[in-house]
Amino acid sequence: MSSPVLRRVVRRETHSPRTVAMIVAVVLVILALLFVGTEIVLNLAGQPALLLGPAASLAWVVGLPTGVPAGVSIAIGAVVAFAGFVLIVLAIAPGRLSKHELRVGENAVVADNGVIASALAQRVSDDTGLPRDQVRVGVGHRSVDVTLTPAVGVPVDEQRVRGVVRDELESYRLAKTLRTSLRVQRPRTPEVDS
Numbered sequence: 001m002s003s004p005v006l007r008r009v010v011r012r013e014t015h016s017p018r019t020v021a022m023i024v025a026v027v028l029v030i031l032a033l034l035f036v037g038t039e040i041v042l043n044l045a046g047q048p049a050l051l052l053g054p055a056a057s058l059a060w061v062v063g064l065p066t067g068v069p070a071g072v073s074i075a076i077g078a079v080v081a082f083a084g085f086v087l088i089v090l091a092i093a094p095g096r097l098s099k100h101e102l103r104v105g106e107n108a109v110v111a112d113n114g115v116i117a118s119a120l121a122q123r124v125s126d127d128t129g130l131p132r133d134q135v136r137v138g139v140g141h142r143s144v145d146v147t148l149t150p151a152v153g154v155p156v157d158e159q160r161v162r163g164v165v166r167d168e169l170e171s172y173r174l175a176k177t178l179r180t181s182l183r184v185q186r187p188r189t190p191e192v193d194s
Contacts, residue, residue: 016095
């Protein structure tokens with residue numbers, strides 16, 4: 001896939017915009033500014049404040065270090081710092097959708113993680129002989145988690161299953177290599193009272 005247009009399309013399909021987070025942040029800032037502006041206008045007009053006037057709020061902020069225990073000031077600062085950190089991460093980090101790019105010649109192909117997981121589960125089920133409801137597959141951005149729950153006494157060759165998953169993933173020609181983990185969960189046998 002060498003075309004810049006196709007690369008842009010694949011990026012748009014595999015990454016989510018931060019529109020919702022941005023809208024929420026902007027609305028909160030606008031509401032805060034409207035409140036502050038309303039309090040200032042009411043103070044200039046000689047009217048009583050809705051909640052806390054500018055002079056009273058400034059006096060409250062100035063009085064914080066001496067009137068409030070240090071632990072409370074540190075906690076307030078930590079909350080404000082954490083909120084700022086979250087906003088910075090939302091602004092910088094790309095949002096990821098649950099999709100993967102497949103390399104198919106010069107074409108752009110994007111597959112949903114659920115489709116990849118379903119196809120892998122079916123292949124593992126067909127290859128091992130386990131019923132489909134005993135094979136669960138989860139596909140993430142960097143990993144594939146395969147969980148088998150065979151009936152009591154049914155042997156499972158874990159190396160063979162790993163090979164099947166690896167071969168199936170390679171046949172999809174995903175743009176990024178996924179780490180694979182396999183778990184075999186045996187159902188518990190009921191204890192019999194003697």
